[in-house]
Amino acid sequence: MGGAGLPVWVEGGYRREPRNVATNFGGRQMAISHKISGNAMQMVVCQVDDGQTLYAEAGKFLWKTVNVGIETKISSPNNQGGAGGGSGGLLGMAVNVGKRMLAGESIAFQYFTPHGGAGLISLAGTLPGEMRAIELDGTRGWFAEKDAFVAAESTVNFDIAFSGMKAGFKGGEGFVLEKFTGVGTLFVAGAGNFIELNPAKYGGKIQVHTGCLVAFEDTVRYGVERIGALNAQTIMSGILGGNGFNLATLEGDGTVILQSMTIESLAHAIVKNSHAGHEEKATNPLGGLFGGRD
DSSP: OOOSSOOEEETTEEEOOEEEEEOTTSSEEEOOEEEEEOSSSOEEEEEEOTTOOEEEETTOEEEEOTTEEEEEESSOGGGGGGGGOOHHHHHHHHHHHHHHHHTTOOSOEEEEEEOSSOEEEEEEOSSSBOEEEEEEESSOOEEEETTTEEEEETTEEEEEEEOOHHHHHHHSSSSEEEEEEEEEEEEEEOSBOEEEEOGGGGTTEEEEOTTSEEEEETTEEEEEEESSSSSHHHHHHHHHSSSOSEEEEEEESSOEEEESSOHHHHHHHHHHHHHHHHHHHHHOTTTHHHHSOO
């Protein structure tokens, strides 16, 4: 973690740390200072300097200092030039908004810029789980599952990538992915605990539950394949195994981030236990006193 002349929260004191990548303007660019805290539901506090802007998915903001201004725009950082009215820019913005609508994401971003000195901004994901800061150095991009994005520096480009109709219809989660390129800090969030893997260390290819994927480097190839030949055992596994008939495949040499809990499993557990609670209260008037529930 680092910041442009700004302290980073470190146990026992502060430190300053540059991002070790070359910029188009010469020298080295500084990473955004940040601290990720919490356990079951992590949040991040970012310290943003004058001249830096952080943009976030709508609904991820928690709190900020008063010197940080907020703007809501439908354009992504790599499409800002179109806001002035050029026909090409407006067309590009419309395409960008259309992609986000197709992905089921908010059509607007919130932009946070400090004035008169450094400011603090706090953000979080929407599910109980972890957050991760990813540093893009301009040599590799990242793909993320459509609900994983929390925030990024304005120097990080946002786009929607399509994994292909075949993979999308099979995998459900993977038809629409978010793509991030450029140089800067990117924050993603997921459900449960994060698991980092490199397929190259496991024979070059891994298979994962389609709902467990959070993000992966663009050096890794994504696909979806059936769990086996279509027979009685495959049908049994697909219906009763909880994984469906398909698994996501990740091939190549690069970092893959998985989540230990899927949105579907969390929703299923909530619905199951909410029904159980109503049934128990109906049959046990003493509630959790002897039944073990509140």
